[in-house]
């Protein structure tokens with residue numbers, strides 16, 4: 268998307284052969300095989316070259332976007348901190364797209380980034396309903412850039428807003444990140460429900476009560492309640508829970524139709540909801556937040572609870588006011 272708006276876009280990939288193929292043939296055979304990438308897009312496997320490319324024109328034109336999963340955030344941010352040390356007068360906007368909690372520590376991406384970047388950049392998160400394939404096809408999309416730094420919100424908006432994308436600004440980094448992390452878990456639940464053919468009523472109930480769960484957790488962690496009815500809350504939840512391009516939903520669908528988690532993930536597919544569901548549950552327990560759907564998903568994914576049994580346990584919970 269950036270390269271089709273701005274000619275000077277350099278992509279970095281850790282795999283040298285893949286970087287060379289993308290740079291020369293403008294096709295990403297591994298992740299987006301059917302998409303012709305813009306001819307202006309350059310690609311390198313040299314991390315320092317990529318950071319230098321962003322910094323050499325000065326911070327007014329720089330924007331660094333990290334597109335790695337949560338599991339790669341700490342490593343990528345430490346490499347970035349090392350590379351940025353060579354540009355002492357630069358403090359560029361750095362934004363990330365990942366959605367989840369760190370599996371071991373339960374940290375949100377902004378906490379991982381803060382620890383590694385140590386004030387060398389102006390951080391922010393880009394989130395919202397945005398299947399990569401549709402973005403690459405140039406179809407319309409609306410996203411939120413959340414950062415406490417106005418310069419970062421402005422840089423992301425200047426780079427991405429217009430033509431096919433609308434970019435909305437927010438300062439609620441926690442709310443935006445919790446929405447992105449937990450919608451993946453609820454999407455797995457919706458996939459399981461649809462895999463069991465439980466119907467549209469059940470899916471709507473899971474989305475709505477899932478949103479209540481996401482908002483409870485997000486507010487407990489310091490997010491603003493209204494963020495959860497926006498693009499990064501309700502918007503991304505509806506997309507991921509109902510759109511078959513979602514990998515998290517597809518994990519649920521496969522489990523609901525009787526496949527094992529190991530079989531579904533055998534190809535190495537990224538499904539952040541699987542990776543962060545336990546950490547989310549642990550955070551809920553720590554903050555005294557009830558997360559019944561997340562708990563049911565964890566029991567099905569990791570403790571061998573039969574999906575139908577999980578549904579019956581959810582339905583038999585005590586009645587309460589909405």
Ligand SMILES: NC(=O)C1=CN([C@@H]2O[C@H](COP(=O)(O)OP(=O)(O)OC[C@H]3O[C@@H](n4cnc5c(N)ncnc54)[C@H](OP(=O)(O)O)[C@@H]3O)[C@@H](O)[C@H]2O)C=CC1
Nearest residue numbers: 281282334335336337339342364365366397398399537539
């Ligand atoms: N795909 C989508 O539609 C959307 C994804 N997101 C979020 O963005 C994040 C990334 O998603 P997505 O691109 O789909 O994930 P994928 O797993 O499909 O791709 C991740 C990319 O990051 C690279 N990578 C993984 N770990 C590391 C690491 N430690 N260091 C460097 N590079 C690494 C991979 O390289 P390699 O190929 O060499 O393994 C690959 O190029 C996720 O958190 C996801 O939830 C957000 C919005 C939409």
Ligand SMILES: O=C(CO)COP(=O)(O)O
Nearest residue numbers: 395396397398513514515
């Ligand atoms: O976050 C996404 C869309 O906004 C992508 O969802 P999946 O990771 O489930 O494919």
